[in-house]
Amino acid sequence: MIEAAQFVEAARERGFDWYAGVPCSYLTPFINYVLQDRKLHYVSAANEGDAVAFIAGITLGARGGQENGGRGVTMMQNSGLGNAVSPLTSLTWTFRLPQLLIVTWRGQPGVPDEPQHQLMGPITPAMFDTMEIPWETFPTEADAIGPALDRAIAHMDATGRPYALVMQKGSVAPYELKDAGRAAKREKRESRDVSRGVSSDALPTRNEALQRVIAHTPLDSTVVLASTGFCGRELYAIDDRPNQLYMVGSMGCLTPFALGLALARPDLHVVALDGDGAALMRMGVFATLGAYGPANLTHILLDNGAHDSTGGQSTVSPEVSFAGVAAACGYASAVEGDDVSLIDELFASPQLDGPRFVRVAIRRGTPDGLPRPTITPPDVKTRLMRHIAISGSNEGAR
The missing domain is CATH 3.40.50.970 (Thiamin diphosphate (ThDP)-binding fold, Pyr/PP domains)
Structure with missing residues (x-):
């Protein structure tokens, strides 16, 4: 098990400062950490496909003119991976707009989980293989974080396409949310x-x-x-x-x-x-x-x-x-x-x-x-x- 700060800070050193996604309990420590750091950015998307498309736009803009940072991370539960198939196969793959995916492995074989994860759990690796998205399990030791990120970046830079880290249960220690960091509330317009x-x-x-x-x-x-x-x-x-x-x-x-x-x-x-x-x-x-x-x-x-x-x-x-x-x-x-x-x-x-x-x-x-x-x-x-x-x-x- 690692601390959220260990991964997020290692990612920040490598230019990852934008995050988007749909919450999962496995991802809670990450989301809570990012929300409370004013130099990082988190967008709560309506669905997983929107999050993928949003980070693709970040990639287009950042690589088009910013010198530091600008890499993006899309986070989701694997139950929502189906919502992301369209932009992963026809936007990021087609236009070569890379991003790091962190996808939780609910229903992992051998790990008890809820009924709705019984099918998606076993087929999650095959879905990534079918979409030609290389993946590895999320690092659970501090000294494994940097090498995992470096492998992801090497693939992203060489191919212009996504790389996935599949997060198992208990990979990240809890991190308390003290400031929700919500988007500014705007008054309703006519x-x-x-x-x-x-x-x-x-x-x-x-x-x-x-x-x-x-x-x-x-x-x-x-x-x-x-x-x-x-x-x-x-x-x-x-x-x-x-x-x-x-x-x-x-x-x-x-x-x-x-x-x-x-x-x-x-x-x-x-x-x-x-x-x-x-x-x-x-x-x-x-x-x-x-x-x-x-x-x-x-x-x-x-x-x-x-x-x-x-x-x-x-x-x-x-x-x-x-x-x-x-x-x-x-x-x-x-x-x-x-x-x-x-x-x-x-x-x-x-x-x-x-x-x-x-x-x-x-x-x-x-x-x-x-x-x-x-x-x-x-x-x-x-x-x-x-x-x-x-x-x-x-x-x-x-």
């Missing part, structure tokens, strides 16, 4: 719905909305992250700029990814281009963004009420007030409507004390012959990291 009630044919197109976004996101001070599906493909077709990244897979993970980047790079204005299907899939992240989101984060949801890239099947978005959800979750401003000029107004509005949100209803459909990006995900990530390493306004978000 949402605005300024829809004109126009027919679907009169709604703006995605192209028109993206043109407005491009006009307000200069290369030297903004980063634009585009959601899975036609949003990223159409943005690429309009103008493939070095300050843009096109998400593939990882549906719903764009916004926690953007949150990580915005916190890692407060000198940049980070714009997350979301879709209604993706937002509905991981709506819990609205609460995380409302609690932790900084002023340099802008969340734009282009809502056509359909899964456009898979055949146009309808979503339930017409029944949802996304702005109402954002306002209730603590966003600094939240507006929705069917006029593309809302995007202009959003960027013209003054900086507030948290993230801004706008949902714009758009027309269904996509231009014929829409190309797929020819730049690969690792290359678009590397290009963006190089770009933001030399970019960014000292004045912060606009």
Whole structure:
């Protein structure tokens, strides 16, 4: 058994200063220790996949321009590993955004545990093997911590992909929580719905909305992250700029990814281009963004009420007030409507004390012959990291 401080301080010496996850009793000492150290950062995620995507955003921002620190740790119980499979296989693996995983081994063979862990316990090692994530058991002796971290870092640096430490019961001694270190509480905001009630044919197109976004996101001070599906493909077709990244897979993970980047790079204005299907899939992240989101984060949801890239099947978005959800979750401003000029107004509005949100209803459909990006995900990530390493306004978000 080790002390929480022994591992966390050894990790800090190696640049790990960001933590995110969903609690497990095995992880309690770590979480309590990190929460009470003002130089470390812990984000309580709505689910394990959001935590993985958030740390991926931290990695993108930190490796893109910070000299010290910036490595991230994602912590979870193995029962939640299934929630993290999508971003682990289609975000961190695809874009080569490494992170250290600490996953508790509930239901470990031979160790009595609750019924819900009886299946996941035995198959946890196989899940890591299947996802091509090398793993080892969490160190339980002080002199084993450094070598374990060094092995993890060597793999992460060589491959750009995650490494896992699987924590057995009783690995870390208890650590008392005296200061919960919660995110700053924000007052609930009012949402605005300024829809004109126009027919679907009169709604703006995605192209028109993206043109407005491009006009307000200069290369030297903004980063634009585009959601899975036609949003990223159409943005690429309009103008493939070095300050843009096109998400593939990882549906719903764009916004926690953007949150990580915005916190890692407060000198940049980070714009997350979301879709209604993706937002509905991981709506819990609205609460995380409302609690932790900084002023340099802008969340734009282009809502056509359909899964456009898979055949146009309808979503339930017409029944949802996304702005109402954002306002209730603590966003600094939240507006929705069917006029593309809302995007202009959003960027013209003054900086507030948290993230801004706008949902714009758009027309269904996509231009014929829409190309797929020819730049690969690792290359678009590397290009963006190089770009933001030399970019960014000292004045912060606009």
